[in-house]
Amino acid sequence: MRHAQLQQIAALDNSEDRGIVAYFSMEIAVEPTMPTYSGGLGVLAGDTLRAAADMGLPLAAITLAHRQGYFRQHLDASGIQTEESQPWDIEALLTPQSPTVTVKIEGRPVVIRAWRHDVIGVTGHTIPIYFLDTNVEQNDPRDRELTDHLYGGDGDYRLRQEVVLGIGGARMLEALEYRPVVYHMNEGHAALLTIALLEKQLFGSPLEAADEKTVESVRRRCVFTTHTPVPAGHDRFSAEQSNRILGVERTKVFERLGCFHDDLLNMTYIALRFARYVNGVAMQHGKVSREMFPDYKIDAITNGVHAATWTAPSFQSTFDRHMPRWRQDNLSLRYAIDIPEAEIEQAHQDAKSVLIAAVKERTGVELRPNIFTLGFARRAATYKRCDLLFTDPERLVKAAHDFGGLQILYSGKAHPADEPGKAKIRRVIELAQELDSADLTIVYLENYEWILGALLTGGVDLWLNTPKRPYEASGTSGMKAALNGVPSLSILDGWWIEGWIEGVTGWAIADHDDDAGEAGSLYDHLEQVILPLYYHQPEQWKRIMRSTIALNGSFFNTQRMIEQYVLNAYFPEQRMDHSAAALEPILAR
Known part of the structure; x- marks a missing residue:
């Protein structure tokens, strides 16, 4: 219904x-x-x-x-x-x-x-x-x-x-x-x-x-x-x-x-x-x-995000042309699968340009629009493992060099009393300075909030999520990215267990008992699948972007979530007790 x-x-x-x-x-x-x-x-x-x-x-x-x-x-x-x-x-x-x-x-x-x-x-x-x-x-x-x-x-x-x-x-x-x-x-x-x-x-x-x-x-x-x-x-x-x-x-x-x-x-x-x-x-x-x-x-009841709030303006315009009632009916985002890939690519490039301009304004760092850009932004709690990407820095540097460039954007606040979380931020910024080169640019953007979050989820090329299982209750930033055609590379925890279709909506980091094993899977995906696709098979990358919107954007939204609350939590007796005759005038409208 x-x-x-x-x-x-x-x-x-x-x-x-x-x-x-x-x-x-x-x-x-x-x-x-x-x-x-x-x-x-x-x-x-x-x-x-x-x-x-x-x-x-x-x-x-x-x-x-x-x-x-x-x-x-x-x-x-x-x-x-x-x-x-x-x-x-x-x-x-x-x-x-x-x-x-x-x-x-x-x-x-x-x-x-x-x-x-x-x-x-x-x-x-x-x-x-x-x-x-x-x-x-x-x-x-x-x-x-x-x-x-x-x-x-x-x-x-x-x-x-x-x-x-x-x-x-x-x-x-x-x-x-x-x-x-x-x-x-x-x-x-x-x-x-x-x-x-x-x-x-x-x-x-x-x-x-x-x-x-x-x-x-x-x-x-x-x-x-x-x-x-x-x-x-x-x-x-x-x-x-x-x-x-x-x-x-x-x-x-x-x-x-x-x-x-x-x-x-x-x-x-x-x-x-x-x-x-x-x-x-x-x-x-x-x-x-x-x-x-x-x-x-x-x-x-799996969380969602408000589609109209977290869709970048360029994608809003694209959706308006092809699915004019998508704001009233988020399920119609399923039909994004019929949007021409060139329009998906153009909408993404427009959102990426806006993000690049914001990064320059905030930090003075000028990113390049044709370079693969990875995003990681969330609360800087230790279980989120914002530094997992740097488990083997030399491997990251090599991947950036071999494929012609890698840009990484970080953001996130630590609670004022969370000293271990603050230490994680310091470690990432320290490594960003050490690893900075012509091929690898790492920027930590301060004061993560609504506007910055929307810029990041709308403009990066890949969304990274590396929580320690099973401590991710749901997570929603990857859902926002999906609305903008941004696939995820994530630990199989929270919502991603439900949203993951390998190579279609993104990729799953393999489960291991230690950080090193999961970091190894992360690097394998970047080196063997993700960067080769982005740089050498752009048509396939566009298809992944489009399927990410159609499959995950159409489901992981608060409209679907509210429907489940109404039926399962708020008014379950109406679903069970009212006869078809009672609902007939409603359904006939």
């Missing part, structure tokens, strides 16, 4: 005024001018809302204001990263809302207000995003800063933020007169919304009165998406922190309901306990999550 019908099916259970799906996410990438995201989780959230707006889904989103943003990255000549805040003009870019709500944090009342931003879809449908803000005059000075920094501060700061997001967000939607039929927790940061729903369900009775029936009434309305296969990536807090910040009564009910694990309050276990539907973000990640949490049923 296509999304127009899915919207109508959802509406069958959603006729009550202001009844919506409520989408909670700690970070959302809304606009390039608003630094309200750190990376993949926030970009996915923004893409999800853009697709939901395109499809007319009744949905509203809750996040935090992050007045100081995430951080702007600076790299010196040695690759040492420093950070500065990214304050932005919330008053100029968002619309203030009238209601305020109050939550208790460490026994103190904390007043929360909201600011609104509207996401408008291709058909004109609007999805509101509400940014919660504690910078309110009557609040304690330390509480006024709770919505300043994304992933800043210590554990106390994080738990206080999660109170604002979860409990404050649930109360704000009620104050705004929404009546959500589904609450979607995008990662465990939002798990405390469940305690707000539980308290409301008890109608003023103490939390200790909550029984399994009360819990089930909350579960029926909650959906949870987990994004990390790394145990340390799940937010955990001590009993002392929980008692002090949340209060003794809430802590006791969480203990009784099995939300503590290894003597720590675990946000993922709260979300698992209170959700009727749980999913990982790729087929493989679903398997890993079921192994991590064997007592819970966990499904999988």
